[in-house]
Amino acid sequence: ETGVTQTPRHLVMGMTNKKSLKCEQHLGHNAMYWYKQSAKKPLELMFVYNFKEQTENNSVPSRFSPECPNSSHLFLHLHTLQPEDSALYLCASSQERGGIDTQYFGPGTRLTVL
Amino acid sequence: GQNIDQPTEMTATEGAIVQINCTYQTSGFNGLFWYQQHAGEAPTFLSYNVLDGLEEKGRFSSFLSRSKGYSYLLLKELQMKDSASYLCAVSDSNYQLIWGAGTKLIIKP
Numbered sequence: 676e677t678g679v680t681q682t683p684r685h686l687v688m689g690m691t692n693k694k695s696l697k698c699e700q701h702l703g704h705n706a707m708y709w710y711k712q713s714a715k716k717p718l719e720l721m722f723v724y725n726f727k728e729q730t731e732n733n734s735v736p737s738r739f740s741p742e743c744p745n746s747s748h749l750f751l752h753l754h755t756l757q758p759e760d761s762a763l764y765l766c767a768s769s770q771e772r773g774g775i776d777t778q779y780f781g782p783g784t785r786l787t788v789l
Numbered sequence: 790g791q792n793i794d795q796p797t798e799m800t801a802t803e804g805a806i807v808q809i810n811c812t813y814q815t816s817g818f819n820g821l822f823w824y825q826q827h828a829g830e831a832p833t834f835l836s837y838n839v840l841d842g843l844e845e846k847g848r849f850s851s852f853l854s855r856s857k858g859y860s861y862l863l864l865k866e867l868q869m870k871d872s873a874s875y876l877c878a879v880s881d882s883n884y885q886l887i888w889g890a891g892t893k894l895i896i897k898p
Binding site: 720773777780 | 793797819820822824829830831832833834837839876878880884885886887888889890891
């Protein structure tokens with residue numbers, strides 16, 4: 676596989692469930708990002724990892740928990756979500772954080788919280 | 790605060806030309822990106838401008854005026870497959886991308 680892949684593509688969960696989103700990049704990049712995309716709103720940066728270290732957390736509620744075991748894999752663990760968390764969750768990667776660096780995106784996970 | 794403005798939706802005819810504008814107010818400037826996003830798919834990189842002027846890439850061109858805080862994406866010879874959302878993003882002084890809400894482009898036959 677090439678590029679950035681995300682699984683699952685679609686997820687429906689109840690507010691009491693625990694689930695995880697997975698992202699994998701095959702580009703040899705060192706930085707990985709989680710974004711939230713809601714309809715008609717700008718992309719919201721959630722978390723940034725650079726060389727496996729979390730460098731940014733943009734005031735994201737603790738019900739979202741990221742994990743980056745290596746530079747190729749990124750997870751977003753979800754628990755006790757709210758209906759307003761329903762959105763498209765996009766993963767992206769770039770060569771490294773800082774400097775002018777094009778980000779490459781995965782296709783996203785469409786999350787619906789009931 | 791930091792802000793990126795672009796029209797919510799535009800409609801154009803197949804074969805025509807369309808210009809999608811983006812204005813920005815950010816803390817510092819380290820370049821402007823345009824991405825294309827088809828419904829249900831990943832945003833894909835189209836262009837990057839850091840100096841004033843026009844960059845041309847086939848049917849797509851991107852223009853930047855730093856003094857005016859303004860950019861546009863020009864799409865020529867429109868095709869039905871160009872129906873998508875177009876996202877403008879500015880890299881600020883901390884190299885963080887500030888995103889616009891996107892412009893949904895509808896192409897009619």
